[in-house]
Amino acid sequence: MTEFLQHIVNMLILGSTYALLGIGLTLIFGIMRVVNFAHGELYAFGAYFVYFVSILLGLNFFLSILVAIVAGCLLGALIEVVLLRPMRGADIDTTMLIMIGAMIVMQNGEQYIWGGVAKSVNTPFPQAPLVIGSVSVSWLSVFVFFASLALIAASYLLINRTKLGKAMRATFQDRDTASLMGVNIQMIYMATFALGSSLAAAAGALLGPVYVISPQMGNIASLKAFAIVILGGLGSIGGATIGGFMLAFAEEIGAGYISSGYRDAMGFLIIIAVLLFKPTGLFARAERIG
Amino acid sequence: MKRYLPWIALIAAASIPLWLHDPYILNAFITTGIFIIAAMSLNLLLGYTGQLNLGQVAFFGIGAYTSALVSLGFDVELIGGIRVVHEPWPVWTGLLIGIVVSAFCGYIVGKLSFRVRGAYFVIVTISFAEVVRLVALNWVELTQGPLALTSIPPVTLGLPGLGYYDFFSKQSYFYLVLGVLAISYIIISRLVNSRTGRAMVALKENESLAVSVGIDVTSYLVLAAVVSAGIAGAAGGLYAHYLKIIDPDVFLFLYTVTMVIMVVTGGKGTLAGPVVGGLIFGFIPVFSRSFVGPELQWIIYGVFMIVIVFVLPEGIVPAIEKWFASKDKSRMPESTQAQVQDAS
Numbered sequence: 001m002t003e004f005l006q007h008i009v010n011m012l013i014l015g016s017t018y019a020l021l022g023i024g025l026t027l028i029f030g031i032m033r034v035v036n037f038a039h040g041e042l043y044a045f046g047a048y049f050v051y052f053v054s055i056l057l058g059l060n061f062f063l064s065i066l067v068a069i070v071a072g073c074l075l076g077a078l079i080e081v082v083l084l085r086p087m088r089g090a091d092i093d094t095t096m097l098i099m100i101g102a103m104i105v106m107q108n109g110e111q112y113i114w115g116g117v118a119k120s121v122n123t124p125f126p127q128a129p130l131v132i133g134s135v136s137v138s139w140l141s142v143f144v145f146f147a148s149l150a151l152i153a154a155s156y157l158l159i160n161r162t163k164l165g166k167a168m169r170a171t172f173q174d175r176d177t178a179s180l181m182g183v184n185i186q187m188i189y190m191a192t193f194a195l196g197s198s199l200a201a202a203a204g205a206l207l208g209p210v211y212v213i214s215p216q217m218g219n220i221a222s223l224k225a226f227a228i229v230i231l232g233g234l235g236s237i238g239g240a241t242i243g244g245f246m247l248a249f250a251e252e253i254g255a256g257y258i259s260s261g262y263r264d265a266m267g268f269l270i271i272i273a274v275l276l277f278k279p280t281g282l283f284a285r286a287e288r289i290g
Numbered sequence: 291m292k293r294y295l296p297w298i299a300l301i302a303a304a305s306i307p308l309w310l311h312d313p314y315i316l317n318a319f320i321t322t323g324i325f326i327i328a329a330m331s332l333n334l335l336l337g338y339t340g341q342l343n344l345g346q347v348a349f350f351g352i353g354a355y356t357s358a359l360v361s362l363g364f365d366v367e368l369i370g371g372i373r374v375v376h377e378p379w380p381v382w383t384g385l386l387i388g389i390v391v392s393a394f395c396g397y398i399v400g401k402l403s404f405r406v407r408g409a410y411f412v413i414v415t416i417s418f419a420e421v422v423r424l425v426a427l428n429w430v431e432l433t434q435g436p437l438a439l440t441s442i443p444p445v446t447l448g449l450p451g452l453g454y455y456d457f458f459s460k461q462s463y464f465y466l467v468l469g470v471l472a473i474s475y476i477i478i479s480r481l482v483n484s485r486t487g488r489a490m491v492a493l494k495e496n497e498s499l500a501v502s503v504g505i506d507v508t509s510y511l512v513l514a515a516v517v518s519a520g521i522a523g524a525a526g527g528l529y530a531h532y533l534k535i536i537d538p539d540v541f542l543f544l545y546t547v548t549m550v551i552m553v554v555t556g557g558k559g560t561l562a563g564p565v566v567g568g569l570i571f572g573f574i575p576v577f578s579r580s581f582v583g584p585e586l587q588w589i590i591y592g593v594f595m596i597v598i599v600f601v602l603p604e605g606i607v608p609a610i611e612k613w614f615a616s617k618d619k620s621r622m623p624e625s626t627q628a629q630v631q632d633a634s
Binding site: 029035083086087092093094096097098100101102103104105107108109111112219220223226227230259261262264265267268269271272275276 | 340342402403405406408409410412413414416417418420421424425427428543544547550554583585586588589591592593594595596599600603
């Protein structure tokens with residue numbers, strides 16, 4: 001039982017960052033129909049940026065996370081304008097190939113700049129963990145959990161309570177009609193990609209200091225983000241949030257009770273099972289297979 | 291002229307070991323040849339049926355591991371205490387069994403994953419490859435996990451009454467790879483130029499229309515997946531017995547990406563495309579390794595891929611064909627004028 005509670009606590013922390021990753025991708029994939037292979041690299045970029053700013057430039061830890069999120073946002077906007085805007089209207093495979101190219105460039109760029117050795121970040125939190133009953137959790141993880149929840153809430157409000165969010169939702173439902181109603185589609189696409197990228201960078205910036213930062217960390221993150229999106233259904237922030245926690249739960253339970261070597265296999269098995277048996281996702285609103 | 295081009299290329303390739311004695315370059319030719327075979331298998335799905343299988347490396351790796359394990363032998367205990375012992379078999383049976391097992395996996399994966407299309411198909415296939423990689427990494431009893439399968443025997447071919455022929459030297463392995471490449475090329479060209487191939491192209495161009503005229507889409511897709519997986523398995527087997535060591539890194543996504551870059555650059559949906567693309571990307575490392583590290587080389591690959599998609603979305607081979615066609619067309623008016631004059 002104690003063990004199980006510990007797994008639940010770990011699941012909440014991991015799940016909150018997975019949710020950020022998933023929300024970013026579900027917006028990009030849902031609104032732009034771009035299979036964003038570079039999503040995981042933006043996650044890794046966020047983690048490296050925290051390392052860069054806090055260790056190499058000596059900035060405050062919390063400020064470096066903020067800087068990393070802003071940098072992810074700018075990088076996302078840049079990728080959108082340079083790589084995706086000229087290819088507007090191209091089929092999904094074409095943009096997928098471009099994003100795979102971007103993924104390779106970014107991943108190897110990280111390795112080239114920061115080297116292949118894993119990095120770790122010092123945090124201002126006390127080393128001694130917070131102990132509640134039989135469960136222990138580091139202060140850093142507690143911070144990560146609440147920061148992620150705050151970002152999830154912020155993106156929910158952005159999508160559902162602002163004019164920009166309304167324009168994004170309109171574009172998701174019907175691009176042409178939205179365009180006729182005066183929505184600047186180019187701007188919406190750029191904003192969507194920038195927002196999605198900043199959320200991925202935020203997930204990396206928060207989770208990176210918990211573990212270690214390596215060039216390979218983005219590799220599997222993209223696929224995990226896809227698992228979350230597939231679980232949660234396309235374009236749904238609530239779905240992606242639940243999907244993130246479900247994936248984290250499956251990983252924790254799989255690693256804890258089956259075999260830690262197969263931890264990362266859980267996400268892939270979920271993808272395969274969901275797509276084969278319920279291809280519209282568990283919480284889908286709209287028709288998805290096209 | 292165009293009809294004889296593959297034969298001229300084959301003869302030219304067959305002459306390489308006669309005049310090329312640099313073992314490093316010959317080695318590059320062998321590994322490039324193996325990757326060209328794999329890229330051809332990917333092209334059958336991507337170029338002719340339009341399905342982007344980003345898990346192609348799974349079949350390559352399954353072929354490699356199966357062939358290596360059949361020829362090395364293994365001793366594993368399955369769940370329930372069932373013990374499976376396998377004595378080493380001759381290498382050529384390993385290669386054949388590797389192809390069969392790969393093709394069978396292609397059948398299963400095809401049957402299951404062709405229920406979804408587009409982005410979802412891509413994601414299912416990547417997930418499959420990652421699961422296989424994790425199995426290879428974690429089933430240490432069978433695969434040695436990260437320690438890798440080592441001392442994989444080289445290919446020998448026993449002919450009854452004629453003794454053994456071995457492929458120890460680089461020269462002979464070059465001809466083995468070239469032979470498999472030629473056979474794969476012939477299989478794929480026969481397939482895509484048949485009724486089946488036309489059905490595949492029809493469903494790539496317009497799936498609902500193809501269904502409406504009575505083409506059983508899924509069975510053609512599964513057939514393509516089986517042939518494609520079998521050929522990828524053959525390439526994997528050749529790879530394992532050439533390197534004589536194989537570890538779970540053979541399943542890395544980057545290898546699939548390499549195949550995709552080769553196919554897209556050369557020209558998807560053309561027979562020559564993977565060969566041209568494969569030669570380009572097989573030899574970039576040969577020339578670039580003296581002045582750039584592996585990261586920079588990958589960055590070049592990535593940039594190249596983006597540039598190709600932007601500038602030459604069809605690939606090199608179709609662009610060359612188009613250029614020749616336009617040259618023919620520009621000559622046409624004179625000859626037709628001449629004909630008109632003759633007639634009058």
